[in-house]
Structure formats: C-alpha cells, structure tokens
Amino acid sequence: MSVSRRDVFKFGAGSAAGLALTPLPWKLLDDTSIWTQNWSWVPKVPRGEIKTKYSACTLCPAGCGLKARCVGEQPVSLAGVAAHPVSAGRLCPLGVTAHHVAFHPKRIRRAFRRVRQGEKYACVPSRTEDATAAVAQAIQKGSRVVVLDGRPDRTASLIYRRAAASMPNAAYVPVRSEEGATLRALAELTGAAPGTLAFDWSGARTVVSFGTPLLDGWGGPGQQLEGKRLIQVEPVLSRTAGRADKWLAAKPGTEAFVALGIAQIRTGEGMALADVEAITGIRKEDLEALAREFSDQGPSIAIADGGYGPQEVRAVAALNLISGCIVRRAGIPMPAGFEELPAPAELASLPDGSVQVLIAVEPYGLPAALVKRKLAKDALVVALASCLGGLTRRADYVVPVPAALEAVCDTGAPEGASAAAFGIAGALMPAPEGVADAAAFLASVVPGLPAEEAVLQARAEAIHKSGRGQLFRFASGEASAVKDVSAEDFWTALNEGACWTDTAPAAFKVAANPGPAVTLEPPKADAAYPVTALGSGWRAASGEAPVSPLLTKIYQESELRQASDVAALNPATAKALGLEEGREVRVESRAGSATLRVALDPGIMPGVVRLSCGPSFEYAAGAADPADASLLCKLGDARTVPVRLSRA
Amino acid sequence: MSESKEPKSRYGMVIDVDRCTGCGACMVACAVENNVPPANVKATERTGTTWVRVYRLENGEAFPRTRTVFIPVPCQHCGHETPCVSVCPQQAVEVDGATGIVDQMPQRCLGCRYCMTACPYHARYFNWWDPVWPAGMERTLNPDVAPRTRGVVEKCNFCHGRLHAAKAKAAAAGKREIDPADYVPACVEACPAGAITFGDLSKPDTPVAQLARSEGSFRMLEKLNTDPKVYYRSRQPWVHQAAEMTYARVREEVVRG
Secondary structure (H helix, E strand, O other): OOOOOHHHHHHHHHHHHHHHHHOOHHHHHHHHHHOOOOOOOOOOOOOOOOEEEEEEOOOOOOEEEEEEEEEOOOOEEEEEOOOOOOOOOOOOOHHOOOOOOOOOOEEEOOEEEEEEEEEEEEEEOOOHHHHHHHHHHHHOOOOOOOEOOOOOOHHHHHHHHHHHHHHEEEEEOOOOOOOHHHHHHHHHOOOOOOOOOOOEOOOOOEEEEEEOOOOOOOOOOOOHHHOOOOEEEEOOHHHHHHHHOOOEEEOOOOOHHHHHHHHHHHOOOOOOOOHHHHHHOOOOOHHHHHHHHOOOOHOEEOOOOOOOHHHHHHHOOOOOHHHEEEEOOOOOOOOOOOOOOOOOOOOOHHHOOOEEEEEEEEOOOHHHHHHHHHHHEEEEEEEEEEEOOOOHHHHEEEEOOOOOOOOOOEOOOOOOOOOOEEEEOOOOOOOOOOOOOHHHHHHHOOOOOOHHHHHHHHHHHHHHHHHOOOOOOOOOOOOHHHHHHHHHHHHHHHHHHHHEOOOEEEEEEOOOOOOOOOOOOOOOOOOOOOOEEEEEHHHOOOOOOOOHHHHHHHHOOOOOOOOEEEEEEEEHHHOOOOOOOOOOOEEEOOOOEEEEEEEEHHHHHHHEEEEEEEOOOOOOOOOOOOOOOOOOHHHOOOOEEEEEEOOO | OOOOOOOOOEEEEEEEEOOOOOOOOOHHEEEOOOOOOOOOOOOOOOOOOOEEEEEEEEEEOOOOOOOEEEEEEEEOOOOOHHHHHHHHOOOOOOEEOOOOOOEEOOOOOOOOOOHHOOOOOOOOOOOOOOOOOOHHHHHOOOOOOOOOOOOOOOEOOOHHHHHHHHHHHHHHOOOOOOOHHHHOHHHHHHHHOOOEEEEEEEEEEEEOHHHOOOEEEEEEOHHHHOOOOOEEEEEEOHHHHHOOOOOOOOOOOOOOO
C-alpha cells in the first residue's frame, strides 16, 4: 500500500480534528495552567498551630482592642474586639494591618551613624553604646538636652519625663497632635488641670465640628457619633463632611469666625453675623440656623481638632461653656514615684538655637522646620525609631526600637471616650535581637531609671488600689468590677487582653464667665500666592509614619485616598489655570515648591488646593538623604499656606 | 453529578452607602485575608489588585452642592447567566450550587482575561506581576489561602475559606447548618461603620434578606439582568439613578515606568 503525501496530510488533519473532540487538549491546557503556576519564587504560606491572642493597636492614641489570629507565634490577621467599651469592635485600615509594620521595608534593626562625606552623607553601622556615650558626654558638658516624645501620654512618657528631670539641663517636650487641642484650650479657659476634661459624648445630641476628621481617624473609628446630629464646618467635602447631617463650607482659615457668630447670637459677645458672612462666605441665614440648632438641639459639643492656631481653637472651645456638655474625669492613677514631675515644655516656646542635644523618640510626624529652628549649630541628634523616616534623616545617631506589637506598652482613652481608660498592649511578636525600647536607652544615659514594664505594673497596681471602674476581658467579653478582682488577676488579665475603664465621670460645672475674648484676624489675600493650600492627612499615617505596605490598596491601586504626589483642585480652579487631570502642576509657596499631579474634585472650594500629608510609599529613598519628604514641610508649617499654581 | 443533600443557601450582602465613610478598611482587610500582595511599583489604579474596591461617586453638582458617597464593589456574584462563567475557556469559574458563590479557580486560569471583559462590574483583577512581599512579611500570610502567580485572574469569593472553616466547625459539633456568626467575610468583619450586612439571602428572616427586600435597596445595573447578590442602600435618589448608569471614565493615563 503506498502512502502519498496527501494521505499524510489528510491523516494529520483528521487526527487534529478528532483530538479537539476529545478531552485531551483541554486537559493538557488545564495541566499547563497548573504547571506554570508552581514557581519557587511564589511565597509559600506559613504552617503551624492556629492560636488566638489579644492585644491593642498602638499606632495612634485610640488604642483599639485587637484580636489576633496567629500561626505559631506570628499574627497573620487582626480584627477588632467585639463589645470593647472604647473601640466597640472597630478597627481602621491601619489597625487591621498593624502586624505588618515590623516588616516594613524601611525597618531599622541595627544602629547606624550618619557621617558627612563632602557634600553628601553616608550611613555607617554603629552601636547603641556609641550613641549612649555621645549623649552622656554632652550631658557631662552641661549641654541643653531635650527629650522629644513622638508618642506622648503613655506610661513610657512618664519615664522620659523622669529622665529629663534627672538631667542637669534638660526638658521633656511632647509632640502634641491636633487631637485634644479643643480640650486643652478648654482646660486653659476654665483653669482645670490638663487632661481632666472630656466631652460628654453620651449626653450630647449635636456636634458642631470645625475641620475635625471625626469620621476619619479622630479618636478611634467614629463610634462616638452614633445617634447624634453632626454639622461640619470646613472648606472641602471631606469624608466627615460627606457623612455629616449638614456641611457648611467656610473659606479656609475662617472657620473659627463661625464660632464667633454663634457666640454673638447666644451670648451677645462675638461678631456680628454680617461680618461673619463677609469673612467666611456662609450666609447669615445658615449662621442663624446653626446657632439655633447649637442651643435648641443641645446639649452640643463644639470641637476644633483640625490643626488650627491657638486663638481659633479657643474661640471654638468657648462655645462648649455655653452648651454645657463637658465632664470632669479623674486621670489614670499615677504609679508611685511619678506623681510629682515637672510640667512638659512646649516645642514652640523653646528659644531658637537652644537645643544642643535632641533625643527624639519615634519622630515621624514632626514639624520639621520648627524643630530645625530650635536646634543649635552642631547639635547632637539621636533618633530612637523603628523605621526610617522623619527626623531619622537628620539624626547623627539612629537607634532601633521595637515596632508596633513587638513590645509591651499601654493604651489610654482616646478623645472620643468620656471616661478614663487604661490597657496593656501586649507584645505579639518578639523584637529583633538587640533591639530595646526607648526607656532602656534613656536608662543607659540616666542611671536608676526603672524599666517600662515595672512602671506599667506599678500603674496597674495604683489603678487597682483605687477600686474604681470595671475590667473588661477581651476573650470572654465580660466585665467585672475592679473591686471584685485581685491585684494579681488584674495584672494578668491586662497582659492577656483586657482594659480598665473608669466609672462615669462627673458633670463639669461651667463658669458663667467664659473667659477672655479671643483675637482673630481674617486671612489676608496674597496677590502673589492667590491659591490656598490645605493639608489633609490621616493622623497615624502622616509624613513618614510607618504603615503597612498593603495600604497601597487604598492609595496607589485605587486612588481612594489622596496620595502625597497629588494636588486636588476644583475643576473650575483647574480650568482657570489651564490645568488638566493627570497633568503635572508646580505648587509654589514662599518656603518652597513641589511638582505634583492634578486630580479634580468638585468637593473642594474653588481657589483651594488640597495636599496630602502622607503616608509615603517611597521605599527607595536612602537613609542618608537629609531632605524632608513631608510635602507640607517644604511648603510651610501652617494648616493653610498661600501658594501659586502653574503648569509644570 | 450527585445531588447535594446540604440545604441550598444564597449568600449575599447589603451595603449601606450612606454609612460608608470610604475609609478603606474593607479593602485592606480583604488583602490581608486573601494574601493579595502590596502593589508593584508600576501598578496604577487600573492594574492594581483589589478584590473589593471602594469608589467615590459624586452627584454631578458644582461646589458647594456637591455630594458624594463611597460605594464598595466586590464581585457581585451574579446568579443569572453569570457572564464570567460562560466565557471562560478553562472552566476556571463556577457557580457553587449550594451557596450561590461564584468561585474563581486560579490554578485553572490561563490568563486570557476574557472574564474581565465579560464582567460588567469590573470586579476581576489580573496579576500583572508575581506576588512580592517585603522581606519577612510572607510570615504574615493567611495559611488558608494560596497566593497566586503572575498571569492569572482573581476576584472576591466571599472569603470562601471562612465558609469551609465554619462548615468544619459545624460538622465537628454534629450540626448540618453553620452558625451565621462563624461565617463572616473579612470586609464585613473589618468595616468600622457597620455598613455591610452579610448572610443567606434565601432565608427570609435573616437581617440581610430583610434589608435586601426593604425600601431603598437597589442593585447595580439591574437592567443587565445578572441577578447580583450584592445589594446597596441609600436614602439619596441620585445614588439610585447612578446605579443604573455605566461610566466611561475618560482620562489620559500617565504611564509610569
């Protein structure tokens, strides 16, 4: 039988057609998909015993309760603690990923020194002992030392204060966040001791918020607003303004004048509504309605924790004396030996050029220009940080400290809580070998300082001894009166996952006289810089504060939140300047300039550009780079900065 | 195929967009649960991987009448002529008859992206790059979910791993039905505003079924008749109108890298 070429082709074509009718090609395609997905470089998941542990998030002062699912000793996911008396089972995106900070690409595990090499700086490995020796030598010479606390109001902060008090020429300076500004101003107005006033959130019916991000990171995940009427006063449609019952768009820098208008209607001492209307752009009818609501729908809270100046905050704080929605809360009992400590100093009140030694603890979101002004020429700067960023770029020595969830520390009550609270955030992971906390560093410089854990235990003992309040255990969700729990059980429960909340605070009797009048100046127009730059940020994610790399989901990969390379404008403003979405724009102020990318947002007042204060996902930047990556530090330190925009 | 003796469920969710603050906790918690890696340096909002994505929707009015809502959009788990199922050449997509969940099997996927074209909700994501976590961070991966390689499509599966865990727990206790409290997807658990309700739509007395049937609830692109299992709620009429529109977002993309 002869086989021709045509026969071969016919056989081949017939085979191919027949094969397509069989499962074989699809099976091979299926198997090829599987074979081409088993590459060695794709990470394998961890294996081990699954455990549940409890702790608290320490990335911001809210201290939300955490339930951690762990594989072996490693947390792999975090969730809120249901029925938690302060956080109510809620977590923000930072809290959900708090266990990632320990693996941040800019994590510091070894001490290093920055040394100048000509025009540039280089980082060379060093030892913690070298930094200690340098500081000790400077103290011996009588240098002016400042301990700058980037995470104040913790038990560790008491140790830092004691350390400063023990040095011959030193001061403790907390980095005050915007949160709590209104209550601090209220304390000044009423003569109350700092930290003893709180808002009566459960009693309030109306909240008038001036630029405060109540639903975006302030005081925890926003549960204090449930069932209340919220009126937001600010120039942009922020997340809080968008969910508010009413949004009043005041021109940037004029929000506090609205408070003077309310005061005028309620007490006769403030500012005429016609003047307020001219300054803020809010109609007189809306101002009258707001003032009526503030009183008729009370008790009301007025809050201005949005980065305003002292006079602005004072104007708003004074409104609370009209509405009577404040309580006096007892502070958390102090551990023995820490009751009498010198009052903290304020950074702004230090003389310029006076700080010869700066020991900065976790210095990520500092007002860099202000810090620079206070430093003496050739000042010694030691940064104690878990990750690169912020002041570590200017430090002479950088000493590593544990990251979030790697060391025991405490949590207090966020501003959204009326009663005092205390909890222990237990370590869920071990810190890298050789990494010790900031209190240990200071103890090597100031002999005799106690260890942080010892002070935490002493504080817990003081709380237990007071007999006040309740202990809430995370695992069982049960609360018991402190007086029904032994001291040993109290300490054990706190370490295993529990928090203490004080008994309900007492109403604060408001003085009839609200205090001295405030002096407010309306912002002056600047013809050379006609646009107002407004900073927006997310408290614990500002500047170069270390956040999980997974937060690219809500920045780069979705643009849900404004990235730090974006300038957001009203479409009308962009059109007038010839700017288009996605194009580059040069933003210039008297202090500096930046080139950003335009995004259009009709919720932003015309004539305003919103800039983001972070976080940074630029992992490639070198440790030795002294440039401050914080955008607003380049443009200015104030909440609003006059700028001009042009096509880049 | 043998008939399943388990009771049939129809899992779905109701999202109250008037409560959603656009914080993004759901997006991040989903990435943690499902081992979605951080963005490649070249990723953009079009090439990133976010199994649930929160969009910001505006009412189209000029300042100061502008109003916005945030709309989380996971896979809608379409129940009628599921578009992505019918186009997949690899049978890598399947509707689970017992739960109504639309499952994606990355191991079978060959990356043709036909399903992405078919999906009217843009709820499917292609892995343009191999997954890379910062050094050491792979220790935080969820042991119940396999990471995917470059070249395959992935999407929300209502945290199917948690359903399996709930079934195992029920079986160990000798029960046929799972406790609803044991099966909560990561996004639902993480939402601090309590905007997402999840459960079995086939059981009329569950909160999710009651909300889905109540006044003010709607689904996206109802006219396409895909029968999605994700409902939304809003008191604002313009949001309901927007749900029926398809958007063409025309923007010149600045290509990076």
